[in-house]
Amino acid sequence: MCDIIKTIAQIQAKFYREVNTVFLITEKTVLNQDVVKIKVSAPLIAKKALPGQFIIFRVNELGERVPLTIADYDREGGTITLIFQLVGNSTRQLAQLEVGDSILDLVGPLGVATEIPEDVKSVCVIGGGVGCAIAYPQAKALFNQGYDVDVIAGFRNKDIVILENEFKAVSNNLYVCTDDGSYGIKGLVTAVLKEQIDSGKKYDLVIAIGPIPMMKFVCKTTEPYEIKTIVSLNPVMIDGTGMCGGCRVTVGGKIKYACVDGPDFDGHQVDFDELMRRNGTYREQEHECRMMKLADKADK
């Protein structure tokens, strides 16, 4: 039955195809058990992409539209780099593709590029887990523009540390920390940040990208010091062009849309608790769905 449905979907997909670019995967690296890096051929997107912007992908006809921040781009080579964590069905399917396979749909570059305020000289870029993949292009762009860049990269443990060498090349100081102390400094990124500030390091700007609780607590840390803090948000999203309203977040008491107003926002204004809650909207359903599929497989 499932096969018939798939065949129908394929025929439909063919029927619906229109003039389109082929988004070919040209490189693939497994960074750790949960994180994969791919380079995808997308010349027009590569030509326009800027740090902070994202794409939306759809692996196949049955797949969801899922946003991913652009981790890097090569304007001449016509490719963009995506680094993603295997969190749901769609990212798992994306991770199954190999070099030579193509992604059905890729839209971008979406969102507003990160804007660095004029009087900023010294920036602390903070990445948490796979958020480091998005923090990296920020650090790289800032470092290449001559900013004084420190990077704090936090991970749960040694096994999932990524991009250490890359960060080293684009920062004045790199602080790697792990929750369990199995690598680098033992502790959270917020502790490292506070220590730096208290020891006299002056940051004009903090950019924090990672899990919502991390971004929330980085903002709590910087608030008393009045250091402007930019966060990159990843709410539920479908179209990414300002149509569905799924990505709405409350910033400074007002509704903002991450796809057209963001994804970067002033972290001191963001209602992180609401964001965290709304990001869980479909979690149970996806879990249930995965269980059903596993049960299906077990039956066969």
Added chain:
Amino acid sequence: MANMAMEKVPMPERDPKERAKCFEEVATGYTAAMAQEEAARCLGCKAMPCVKGCPVGVQIPDFIQKIAAGDFEGAYDTITATNSLPAVCGRVCPQESQCEGKCVRGVKGEPVGIGRLERFAADYVREKGNKKIETVPSNGHKVAVIGGGPAGLTCAGDLAKLGYQVTIFEAFQVAGGVLMYGIPEFRLPKQIVQEEINNLKDMGVEIRTNMVIGKIQSIDELMEEGFEAVFVGSGAGLPRFMGIPGEGLIGVCSANEYLTRINLMKGYLPEYETPVIKSKAVAVVGGGNVAMDAARSALRMGAEHVYIVYRRSEAEMPARLEEVHHAKEEGVEFLNLNNPVELIGDENGRVCGMKCIRMELGEPDESGRRRPVEIKGSEYVLDVDTVIMSIGTSPNPLIRSTTEGLEANRWGCIVVNEETMATTKEGVYAGGDAVTGAATVILAMGAGKTAAASIDEYIRSK
């Protein structure tokens, strides 16, 4: 001899109880005999008031006469001479306030079922599979159309008929705009939309999907690439919310999001991955067609109770009469003269109730409709686990914010000369929701049509 029956030949429909559980099309369409019987009700008035009510100027008495005479293909040709999407319009136009609203037969009894006849002609030709597509030799001029919705498709179709090389830039994975993401399958089967779009492709229109103009390329870049004129039909944008407490709770979404998950992403089919919120009791706030679509979709997704919560009375509802009628038949509960004041959440941050206040009608407001006024102390809580906001949209900011010289009004709608649809930027025309704010498919099509004529004139006079 005219058929002097006071009422339209009834439209065959699926049983309300059966259809409220599936996404099959509700109205199944006239047979040839029914169409000829209904066509015979047209008096063929010389003054043709119906045509004046049609934004795209379909020669209505002419095509109806052809149906009456059994020349269904001839009827189709007459319609498509001015309307690129007849199977769509026959289904979703608000005929009662347009062509049928002007029909002489409507003075006493029901007007001629123009929409039903238009649909019949389009379906007949499509099902027969012998439509002939005229391809016009290219005139060598390139035009870009931004947005593959009703306005863009119409503009593209009209320009292709004149020999222009038209490229549609579509943001989604598939063209069709609101016809694909918004209007549900049970009201407008997606296969039909795609076949109408295929007709355009057969005429030589190129469609490039996954192209968000304003991001991947700007209008200026398109013009540098050799497009001599650009039509902007980028559609409605950001959904409005009420600004009441609790709109950030889980289970609260816009109708655009709810419908996009179901329609464009096919979330109603189990094999598709996009999740759709599961609900027991749904409140849809608003009284337009989109609200009806969301409410009827919620029933089909398995909700036990679906409420339309509308602050005015049914007489002021902007939805098509047929949609309201169908929604009621299927079991949607109407709470007219009610307005939400607060959404209430449970301990997990999930919406579990909607506090409403009852309203009464006061003096007419600037829209000419009687203004709803709150009845003090009449608040009560409606038990719901999902709230779908369907109170309109504001235009999409992507194009206007990335195109220099393109003026927008204070609501963000692109400013145009209404006679020509020309914007404040030379060579750039616009129409549809991007200009008017949320309106109807047919008005967008009318604007696309006007713009196509202006673009032709502009390029020829260069």
